Amino acid sequence: MSRADVLVLFGATGDLAKKKLFPALYEMEATGELEIPVFAVASSKWTQEEFKMRASSSIRERKEVLEEPVDEDVLNKLLDKLFLVVGDYKDPLTFTKLREAITGFKLPVIYLAITPGMFTDVTQGLANVNLTASARVVVEKPFGRDLSSAIDLDESLKKLLPEDQIYRIDHYLGKESVEDLLAFRFANTLFEPVWNRNYISNIQITMSEDFGIEGRGNFYDEVGALRDVVQNHLLQVLSMLTMEPPIDMSSRALQDEKLKTLSSVRKQIPDDVIRGQYVGYLDETGVAKNSQTETFIAMKLYIDNWRWAGVPIYLRTGKKMAETTMEAVVEFKQPPRQLFSLNSSKLPDPNIVRFRMGRHDGVDLSLQAKSPGYALTTNTIDLTVEFAAALGERKEAYERLLDAAILGDHFRFTRIDAVLQSWAIFDDVLKAPSKLQPYFEGSWGPDEAQELVPGGWAICGKAADKSP
Ligand code: BG6
Numbered sequence: 001m002s003r004a005d006v007l008v009l010f011g012a013t014g015d016l017a018k019k020k021l022f023p024a025l026y027e028m029e030a031t032g033e034l035e036i037p038v039f040a041v042a043s044s045k046w047t048q049e050e051f052k053m054r055a056s057s058s059i060r061e062r063k064e065v066l067e068e069p070v071d072e073d074v075l076n077k078l079l080d081k082l083f084l085v086v087g088d089y090k091d092p093l094t095f096t097k098l099r100e101a102i103t104g105f106k107l108p109v110i111y112l113a114i115t116p117g118m119f120t121d122v123t124q125g126l127a128n129v130n131l132t133a134s135a136r137v138v139v140e141k142p143f144g145r146d147l148s149s150a151i152d153l154d155e156s157l158k159k160l161l162p163e164d165q166i167y168r169i170d171h172y173l174g175k176e177s178v179e180d181l182l183a184f185r186f187a188n189t190l191f192e193p194v195w196n197r198n199y200i201s202n203i204q205i206t207m208s209e210d211f212g213i214e215g216r217g218n219f220y221d222e223v224g225a226l227r228d229v230v231q232n233h234l235l236q237v238l239s240m241l242t243m244e245p246p247i248d249m250s251s252r253a254l255q256d257e258k259l260k261t262l263s264s265v266r267k268q269i270p271d272d273v274i275r276g277q278y279v280g281y282l283d284e285t286g287v288a289k290n291s292q293t294e295t296f297i298a299m300k301l302y303i304d305n306w307r308w309a310g311v312p313i314y315l316r317t318g319k320k321m322a323e324t325t326m327e328a329v330v331e332f333k334q335p336p337r338q339l340f341s342l343n344s345s346k347l348p349d350p351n352i353v354r355f356r357m358g359r360h361d362g363v364d365l366s367l368q369a370k371s372p373g374y375a376l377t378t379n380t381i382d383l384t385v386e387f388a389a390a391l392g393e394r395k396e397a398y399e400r401l402l403d404a405a406i407l408g409d410h411f412r413f414t415r416i417d418a419v420l421q422s423w424a425i426f427d428d429v430l431k432a433p434s435k436l437q438p439y440f441e442g443s444w445g446p447d448e449a450q451e452l453v454p455g456g457w458a459i460c461g462k463a464a465d466k467s468p
Pocket residue numbers: 209228229326
């Protein structure tokens with residue numbers, strides 16, 4: 001794999017560039033990992049100076065949120081590496097200008113941080129000026145809107161680029177806490193022997209956000225929770241948690257195992273999926289007055305393979321929920337005999353492994369330990385690790401993804417067969433969505449979703465204290 005020698009960024013005036021990409025480039029500059037220039041392509045008629053101001057203010061904003069100082073030296077070095085090419089994406093001249101701007105560079109990474117509807121047009125524009133010959137093209141999610149549109153998009157992109165030059169982003173694959181699922185399972189001897197239907201009673205994956213659609217009404221109303229985060233982020237977490245061990249840590253071996261797992265996930269039936277919409281969503285800017293788009297979704301899945309047959313896996317995600325958390329809870333069965341329980345109608349809490357993949361990422365193990373005093377009873381204790389405290393700060397997902405694209409490593413990107421398989425799981429649900437149920441801001445979604453897990457969603461660790 002050769003290192004790319006230039007980065008081209010389409011969509012440089014968009015939200016993703018502002019919130020994630022410029023701050024990631026700054027961090028890469030700070031660690032000396034960004035050795036290449038960045039050419040941004042944008043349709044806004046900005047001067048170079050205005051563009052640099054925009055990049056710099058987005059980095060300052062991000063640093064303020066993190067309560068970290070901005071290193072002016074690093075920022076200036078980054079700004080010196082940024083160049084703007086102005087032009088409409090539909091205008092062939094834009095691509096000629098871009099080609100001229102990057103003449104002499106041999107291996108570009110071209111990042112399409114643009115609306116998915118423009119992927120093919122822009123790639124065609126790049127092909128017309130022969131920029132696709134060697135380029136790695138990074139496309140953002142969602143890849144398509146459903147199975148058939150993803151197949152169409154794939155077919156049109158494949159006419160212009162081979163699979164090994166396409167890098168499909170799912171930024172959850174850039175998260176160290178998500179990658180840790182593999183390390184936890186396959187770098188330790190302790191858990192893998194019990195990681196199956198014989199010992200695990202159920203798995204619960206929650207991605208909840210206490211904020212709404214944050215001015216992204218035009219985008220979100222066309223997409224909804226299932227397409228926005230379930231088909232991609234949550235299925236990635238699910239496959240890392242449940243896949244078989246890959247034969248090695250190559251991209252190919254990993255993708256093969258993920259595909260096998262996703263192919264065993266039972267197709268979802270519309271009536272089994274609980275869809276919710278928060279009260280007030282219809283008043284958001286960019287949202288249709290009679291919108292039927294879900295801002296919450298919950299479901300029970302089964303993986304019909306040898307390891308997981310019969311183990312229910314619950315997923316839920318929503319906007320404007322009680323709190324922001326991203327976690328997977330693996331709940332174990334009770335021991336075969338209750339030797340420490342005085343009251344047979346009240347069983348001790350089951351063992352739980354909770355993977356926290358949000359901002360304060362880490363792992364909690366919930367175990368039973370002998371209670372103090374004379375009685376032979378037990379209490380629940382939590383063993384908690386915060387990765388930042390134990391191991392040092394993690395890198396942001398987009399830094400790792402940009403770095404991987406520059407290096408030409410597909411490990412942290414999705415492969416088309418798995419993308420199509422993940423759409424296939426929800427094909428019927430997307431064709432005939434179930435009825436929407438309202439829920440209030442600050443809740444855990446519609447009542448029905450709370451009853452989905454017999455005995456309720458697991459409570460363990462600080463993050464879930466308020467979960468019913
Ligand atoms: C994005 C979705 O892909 O992921 C957003 O479009 C969502 O709606 C975001 O808020 C969550 O990402 P993270 O990294 O904050 O968990």
